[in-house]
Amino acid sequence: MPAPRRVRFAADGVALVLELPEGSLPRVVHWGRDTGDLTDVDLTALGRVTSAPNAANGLDEPHRVAVLPEAWSGWTGTPGLAGHRLGRAWSPRFRPDQTASVVTTEGLGGSARVHATDVDAGLGLDLEIEMLPSGVVRLRAEVTNLEDAPYVVDGLHLALPVPGHADEVLDLAGRWAKERVPQRGPFRVGSHLREGRHGRTGADAVTVLLAGEAGFDFDRGEVWGLHVGFSGNHRSIAERVHTGERLLLGGELLLPGEVVLGGGESYVSPFVYASYGDGLDASAGRFHQLLRARESHPATPRPVVMNVWEAVYFDHELDTLRALADHAAEVGVERFVLDDGWFAGRRDDTAGLGDWSVSEAVWGGGRFGQLVEHVSALGMEFGLWFEPEMVSPDSDLAREHPEWMLQVPGRLPAPFRHQQVLDLTHDGAFRHVRDRMVALVREYGIRFVKWDHNRDLVDAGSTRTLRAGVHEQTLAAYRLMAEIRQACPELEIESCSSGGARVDLGILEHTDRVWASDCIDAHERQQIQRWTAQLLPPELVGSHVGAPEAHTTGRRLDLDFRAATALFGHFGIEWDLGAASQQERRELAAWIEFYKEHRELIHTGRVVRRSSEGGALWLHGAVAPDRTRALYSVTLLERPVTWPVARVRLAGLADDVVYRITPAGPALGEHTPDPKVLPAWWTPDGADLPGAVLSRVGVDVPALLPDHTALILVTRVDGTDDEAATERSGT
Ligand code: GLA
Numbered sequence: 016m017p018a019p020r021r022v023r024f025a026a027d028g029v030a031l032v033l034e035l036p037e038g039s040l041p042r043v044v045h046w047g048r049d050t051g052d053l054t055d056v057d058l059t060a061l062g063r064v065t066s067a068p069n070a071a072n073g074l075d076e077p078h079r080v081a082v083l084p085e086a087w088s089g090w091t092g093t094p095g096l097a098g099h100r101l102g103r104a105w106s107p108r109f110r111p112d113q114t115a116s117v118v119t120t121e122g123l124g125g126s127a128r129v130h131a132t133d134v135d136a137g138l139g140l141d142l143e144i145e146m147l148p149s150g151v152v153r154l155r156a157e158v159t160n161l162e163d164a165p166y167v168v169d170g171l172h173l174a175l176p177v178p179g180h181a182d183e184v185l186d187l188a189g190r191w192a193k194e195r196v197p198q199r200g201p202f203r204v205g206s207h208l209r210e211g212r213h214g215r216t217g218a219d220a221v222t223v224l225l226a227g228e229a230g231f232d233f234d235r236g237e238v239w240g241l242h243v244g245f246s247g248n249h250r251s252i253a254e255r256v257h258t259g260e261r262l263l264l265g266g267e268l269l270l271p272g273e274v275v276l277g278g279g280e281s282y283v284s285p286f287v288y289a290s291y292g293d294g295l296d297a298s299a300g301r302f303h304q305l306l307r308a309r310e311s312h313p314a315t316p317r318p319v320v321m322n323v324w325e326a327v328y329f330d331h332e333l334d335t336l337r338a339l340a341d342h343a344a345e346v347g348v349e350r351f352v353l354d355d356g357w358f359a360g361r362r363d364d365t366a367g368l369g370d371w372s373v374s375e376a377v378w379g380g381g382r383f384g385q386l387v388e389h390v391s392a393l394g395m396e397f398g399l400w401f402e403p404e405m406v407s408p409d410s411d412l413a414r415e416h417p418e419w420m421l422q423v424p425g426r427l428p429a430p431f432r433h434q435q436v437l438d439l440t441h442d443g444a445f446r447h448v449r450d451r452m453v454a455l456v457r458e459y460g461i462r463f464v465k466w467d468h469n470r471d472l473v474d475a476g477s478t479r480t481l482r483a484g485v486h487e488q489t490l491a492a493y494r495l496m497a498e499i500r501q502a503c504p505e506l507e508i509e510s511c512s513s514g515g516a517r518v519d520l521g522i523l524e525h526t527d528r529v530w531a532s533d534c535i536d537a538h539e540r541q542q543i544q545r546w547t548a549q550l551l552p553p554e555l556v557g558s559h560v561g562a563p564e565a566h567t568t569g570r571r572l573d574l575d576f577r578a579a580t581a582l583f584g585h586f587g588i589e590w591d592l593g594a595a596s597q598q599e600r601r602e603l604a605a606w607i608e609f610y611k612e613h614r615e616l617i618h619t620g621r622v623v624r625r626s627s628e629g630g631a632l633w634l635h636g637a638v639a640p641d642r643t644r645a646l647y648s649v650t651l652l653e654r655p656v657t658w659p660v661a662r663v664r665l666a667g668l669a670d671d672v673v674y675r676i677t678p679a680g681p682a683l684g685e686h687t688p689d690p691k692v693l694p695a696w697w698t699p700d701g702a703d704l705p706g707a708v709l710s711r712v713g714v715d716v717p718a719l720l721p722d723h724t725a726l727i728l729v730t731r732v733d734g735t736d737d738e739a740a741t742e743r744s745g746t
Contacts (some may be wrong), residue, residue, distance in 0.1 A: 021058035022117050025049045026124035027301070029150035029291050033127055034062060035115045039088070039108075040081040041129055041144060043176050046152065047237065047291050073258070080260055082144060083156060084174050085109070092256045093206065093264055096140075096158060097169040104136035104166065123148040137162035149304035152289040160276035168274040172250065172266040173287045177239045181226035181261055184253045185238075187546055189219045192534035192567045194515040195546035202226055202261060207253040210268055214436075214472020214485045216246050218516040223290075223549045224251040224263060225298065233624040234294045234666060241265050242302070242550060244520035245285035247472075247489030263289065270483035285521055295549065296623055296666075303552035303622065306523065313507070313527050316614055317554050318349035318396065319607050320587030322465070325535070325566050327591070329356035329363050331374075333382045335593070337389050342592035344393035346600055347607035350587075351390045352398035352465055357383070360410065365433040368405045369412030371451035387459045398463030399455070403448045404492055405469065406437040412447070419444040421475040421484050431470035432513075438477050438484060439491035449495055453502045462505060466496070466526065468512040489521075496525035509557060518547060523555065528585050530557045535589055536565030537572050537580035538722050541633060541650055544584055545624055553637070554618035558584025560603065562591065572722055574599055578606035579648055579680060579724035583617060583635055586610045605681035613646055620645065623666040631655035632716070638667035642706075645729040646679065651719040659692065659718030665729060668706030672731055676714065677701035679728035692718035703732050 019036035021044060032045040032053070044058075044065055053061065067077040078088040083095030087108040099105040109131035119125035124146030131140045139159035146152050154173040160166040184207050185199040200207075209221040225231075227238035241263040243249040248268035255261045265287040274282050288305075292298030306312060321343035327335060331353075340351050358374055361367030373383045390397045406413050406420055408427075413420060413435070420427060420435040427435060439445045455461065477484035500506060507527040510517045514533030523529070529551065532543045540558065547556050558581045564571045581587065586607070592600060610617075620637030627634070632655070636647040649663055668674060678697050694715035696702040702714075709729070717725050 018059060019062070020114070021055075021062055022119065022125070022127065023050070023053050023058065024119060024125040024146035026122060026146055026148050027150040027304075029146070029301075031144075031146045031152055032058065032061065033144065034079065035111075035117070035127065035129070037114075038110050039078075040083050040085065040111070040131060040140075041115065041127060041142065042079040042081050044079070046175055046289070047178065047239065048293070067258070070258070080174065080176065080262065082154060082173055082175070083109070083140070083142065084172075084262075091258075092254050092260070092262065093172055093174075093252055095156075095174065096171050098158075098167055099169070100137070100162070100164050100166050104138065107133045107136045107138055109133050109138070109140045124150070132161070137164075138166065147305055149301045149308065150291065151301045151305045154287045154289070155284055157281050157283045158276075159281040160278060163278040166276045167272060168269060168276060168282045170250070170266060170269055171282065171284045172252070172264040173284065174262045174264040175239070175241065175289050177226045177261045177263060179259065179261065180228050181237070181239060182229045183227055183231065185225045185227070185231075186221045186223065186251070187549070191218050191513055191516070192532060193539060194218050194518075194532050194543055195222060195549075196542065197546055202253060202255055204255045204257060209251045211249045212268065212473070213516070214247060214475055214488070215468055215512050216249075216517045216519045216522070218513065220516070220518070221251045222518065222546075223298075224253055224265070225295070226253055226261065226263060232294060233296045236294060238292055238295055238298050239263060240290045240292075240298045240549070242288045242290075242520060243267070243285055244288055245489065246492070246517055246519055246522045247485045249285070267486065270485060273483040273486045275482075288520060299549045300621055302550050306520075306552055306555065307619070311524075313554060316611075317528075317585040317618060319347055319610065320350045320352060320398075320557070320559070320585070321348040321395075322352040322354055322559060322587055322589045324354035325561055325589040325591075329361070331356050331377050333378075333386055336386055338593055339591070340386070340390050340393055340395070342600065343588070344395055346588075346592065346604040347611070348395055348588065350396040350398055350463055352400065352463060353386070354400040354465065355402075355467070357399065366407045366409035368402055368407040368434055369410040369437060371401065371448065371455065373455075384459070391460070396462040397459065398465060399459075399461050400465045400467060401452060402467040402469060403452060403495060404437055404439060404488070405434050407434050409433075412437075416441075416444065418478040421472065421477060421488065423474055423476040424481065426474075428474040434470055436470065436472055436475055436488065438479065438488065439495060440477055440479055440484065440487045445491060445495060449498055452499055456499070456503045456506055463507045463509065465509045465511055465530070468517055493521070493525055500525065515543065515547070518551065520550070523551075528555045528557050531584070534565070534567045535559050535561035536568040536570050537577045538570055538652065539568065540580050541652060544580070545633070545635065548622050548624065552618070552622065553584045556584040557587060559587040559589040560606070561589050562594075574602050574606075575680070576650075576722050576724050578603065579650075579726060582606070582610055582613075583637070583648065586614070602681065609681050616644055616646055621667055625664065625666055627663055628655040628657070628661050632661055632663065634663045634666070636665070636667060642667070642669040642672065643731040647727045647729070648724050649716045649719070649727065650724045651721050654721050660715065661718070662713040662715050664711065664713035665709040665727070668710050668729065670705065670707035670710070672706050673703055673733050674706055674709060674729045675701055675703050675732050676709065676727055676729050678725065680726035
């Protein structure tokens with residue numbers, strides 16, 4: 016065998032070195048910190064110093080594991096492609112048909128595309144391996160059945176190796192109203208397997224599976240993270256095998272017989288994304304960069320939202336909602352969203368899904384149009400809630416087309432929030448929803464759809480194929496979104512699923528923000544948003560100010576804390592402002608003004624996260640890409656053992672730039688904290704110090720009460736901020 020060709024892609028401090036053997040699939044030699052330029056001689060030597068040794072009582076010819084691992088090479092871990100032709104063709108060996116097509120873009124990554132065939136198994140494979148300018152690695156595979164006899168795909172996983180010092184694994188767990196809770200442990204021998212079988216991404220979704228150096232944190236320790244960009248069933252695995260390899264693998268989880276390829280048919284895997292970083296912030300930052308570089312990334316300032324769900328629930332009434340819109344406009348809201356309960360027989364959550372026409376009983380006599388006009392006249396956009404993939408058994412749609420509900424022969428899936436799933440692979444069902452939605456969007460000039468998805472797809476088969484239906488349904492939902500957006504180019508879509516159960520990069524190809532959780536208790540939201548940020552930048556994460564007493568937890572929290580928490584996302588309100596006092600509305604208006612003033616910084620800045628005082632004090636920050644400005648929040652979530660001396664380091668600043676730090680936020684008006692609990696610098700003039708001091712020594716913070724936040728604004732004194740520079744030099 017000739018020596019394999021090796022290529023290095025590098026972007027933003029990350030390198031991916033690939034080995035492209037002539038007779039087998041590509042293998043990763045190095046994925047991690049950039050090595051700097053490597054000559055062909057270096058690459059050959061690198062290949063030699065990283066090749067597996069020939070162990071006693073082991074493989075005579077050891078092979079480095081491929082991006083799509085195969086058993087022929089002696090690999091005993093999870094296979095890349097699992098499938099068969101009624102028992103035959105069960106262990107593929109793909110050989111590239113021609114040399115890989117490789118494109119390298121200096122400093123901006125590159126890509127390798129490999130077309131391979133297994134003649135004996137009658138299968139073709141197309142592999143795409145890319146390094147994007149953000150340094151994120153993206154992989155995808157397509158398998159094609161080259162014979163007439165059907166080929167069953169049981170699973171397709173793509174894999175990236177991590178080194179032997181990646182000793183700990185961290186991923187996310189959760190449930191309804193408490194999404195994205197981190198869990199962490201040693202990288203043990205065997206598989207740390209996370210399966211999502213909800214037929215949606217899931218409130219307990221892994222989101223990002225990370226392996227890293229022992230003790231890695233937001234600011235330190237190498238970490239390697241993997242994300243499966245898919246909104247249906249999926250699998251993420253951190254696998255350590257007895258021969259020493261450590262891999263992160265990901266792919267779609269296919270139900271039995273869900274994908275059966277006829278002659279000439281193909282299965283395309285979802286994209287698997289991988290982000291390396293020195294510290295969790297660096298890994299998250301790459302995902303943010305990747306998303307922000309998309310053409311479809313929201314380009315306009317993220318409007319302040321009023322969502323009426325927790326204000327009125329199903330109690331729709333024109334006058335109440337008009338009054339709510341008046342209050343909303345008065346405090347500075349820019350987008351008014353009417354939630355569930357506006358259509359057909361939908362007076363509570365037991366009926367009506369699928370019948371997408373304005374309810375005559377509640378909104379007849381032109382009242383719906385009057386609300387829309389009222390909202391527009393107040394200068395706000397109008398948004399509307401839909402749950403397009405669902406159907407209530409108690410609906411005209413289900414009565415007319417019981418066969419359009421996903422089911423297995425002889426029974427419907429167990430009821431879940433009194434609803435079933437509409438099988439969008441039935442052409443008629445697809446067209447029904449698409450056409451109703453497009454018609455309503457056009458008729459009422461709707462600018463925003465909150466696209467909900469409130470049940471699991473379990474026992475979910477199609478009456479059309481008699482097969483498991485999650486795979487096709489997920490693709491059909493993407494198609495539905497794409498077609499609606501094409502027909503209504505002005506429309507923005509929010510991905511909601513019982514709160515935050517559909518947060519992934521697959522859905523974000525078709526949507527403009529996610530609803531992170533049905534829990535808007537700010538104490539809980541601090542955690543939910545902190546970890547949603549491991550994948551998504553704040554401008555994509557809906558974040559609302561709720562009522563003083565949180566509906567999901569009963570916790571009472573003051574307005575400053577609620578608003579300061581919502582600030583670091585796509586800000587909104589979900590609170591009956593009619594029940595709020597005038598004083599509360601005034602304070603809320605001041606927060607909205609503050610959000611508008613700083614949203615550009617928050618929505619383009621680099622996210623930094625830190626904690627101190629044994630995890631009781633959390634720092635969250637947005638640092639402008641040019642590092643001239645930053646906004647930090649410091650939040651006390653629990654009462655620490657030692658107090659009140661507490662210091663935070665303001666991460667992300669440039670060492671040699673002098674900054675002015677000042678207390679920030681409208682809270683400084685009515686709610687100036689007791690001067691006895693303030694550090695000396697906590698004055699309107701603040702203090703001027705170089706970034707090196709602020710980020711290494713840090714600053715003392717006010718002795719906060721639990722569930723309270725202090726905001727710190729940082730602006731560059733010299734250079735760009737001329738006025739401040741002049742002041743400082745005393746001229
Ligand atoms: C889901 C959403 C909520 C709300 C309700 C309406 O639970 O997450 O925000 O829209 O549905 O039924």
